[in-house]
Amino acid sequence: MNVGCDNMKALFCYDGPLRKDKDGNYYGIALNNDMFSRYFQIADSITAVISTQNINEEEIANKYSKINLNNFQVISTPKLSSLNGILFNRALVKNVISEEINKSDFLIVRLPSIIGNLSIEIAESLNKPYFVEIVGCPWDAYWNHSYKGKLIALPSYWAMKKSVKNAPYALYVTNQFLQKRYTCKGRTIGCSDVSLRPLNESVLEKRLHKIKNMKNGDPIIIGTTAAVNVKYKGQEYVIKAISKLNKEGYNFNYYLAGGGDKSYLQSLAEKYGVIDKVIFLGTLPHEKVFEYLDEIDIYIQPSKVEGLPRALVEAMSRGCPSLGSLTGGIPELLNKKLIFDKGSVNEIYNLLKMIDKKIMFEEANRSFEKAKEYNKELLEKKRVTFYHEFIKSINNYQTCTEKNDFLKVEGNK
The missing domain is CATH 3.40.50.2000 (Glycogen Phosphorylase B;)
Incomplete structure (x- = not known):
């Protein structure tokens, strides 16, 4: 000193x-x-x-x-x-x-x-x-x-x-x-x-390659990293939204990384008919988080309470196209077109329905560049x-x- x-x-x-x-x-x-x-x-x-x-x-x-x-x-x-x-x-x-x-x-x-x-x-x-x-x-x-x-x-x-x-x-x-x-x-x-540590451009290249090779009918994997026993983290709204979408013929899976009692969200997934589509990964060691983020297609932060969420910044550093709620510092990170009112199932539903490969390409690039500010x-x-x-x-x-x-x-x- x-x-x-x-x-x-x-x-x-x-x-x-x-x-x-x-x-x-x-x-x-x-x-x-x-x-x-x-x-x-x-x-x-x-x-x-x-x-x-x-x-x-x-x-x-x-x-x-x-x-x-x-x-x-x-x-x-x-x-x-x-x-x-x-x-x-x-x-x-x-x-x-x-x-x-x-x-x-x-x-x-x-x-x-x-x-x-x-x-x-x-x-x-x-x-x-x-x-x-x-x-x-x-x-x-x-x-x-x-x-x-x-x-x-x-x-x-x-x-x-x-x-x-x-x-x-x-x-x-x-x-x-x-x-x-x-x-x-x-x-x-x-x-x-x-x-974040300095970002490697190869991460973005792999993400863009992944998007390019997506095929119609393949499941689209959404991810959230947050405790699953805290209701204000908002995963329930994503479960309800993908239930509605999958009934219309879409194919969304939802991966939840985070510790805590999953019984409430699990019962909700069963009630809305997506128990086979909602995957609970539990608490991941930090070295495994990036592997999980590379596997998903879209990251979503549906919280009702946040400061500036580390999980979202980490997802963006992997080139994840990202959505988030209008709370805390989330709007400082995301494209304003991909922000939804907290607790709004309909807005999540509409955004997920709107996203196509072109938007995913644009948002992958945007996420990666924005994450560089957190070097x-x-x-x-x-x-x-x-x-x-x-x-x-x-x-x-x-x-x-x-x-x-x-x-x-x-x-x-």
């Missing part, structure tokens, strides 16, 4: 959770080595105040990656993201955060999160520097989650608005959507949390520049403070 200060200690605040095994090792999915390593560009050590859950060996093998960074520690807190948590755990968590803030030079606050909101309140009261990273929308997440979720959607929305509005520095994972909904008066940047090196350079601006502002502030303190002392002599 070379940002003008030695031994900088960062505090990372987020609801999480991280997973913990019986030996005390921590694991995550999006919260992984790559993500936490970014912060070592501006910090010598990182402490994460975050809730944790126990994990078994089967879960580790399926989708979680071990966090094994040096100078990284976890301070586990009780869960706050529930009514009981807020009522009975808030005071304890507040004390933990306050103690850790006093040991740190600055905070990295990931939002939306209740721990994040609380840490900002404390940081401001202690005049401690912080920046926020906005990775999702609590309104969409809670409103589309359940009836109980609807009760806390509005309070969560306003809490997030307040946290982001006065942040001195804010990084958004979208370019437009989250910025419009949660405005910030400070310095801001749009920089996706999704990053890991380009995004990392943009992100690190932003981090260094933040650290420079801390150094300038500290220099001014020290100078003022010196002048006060000299003036009192």
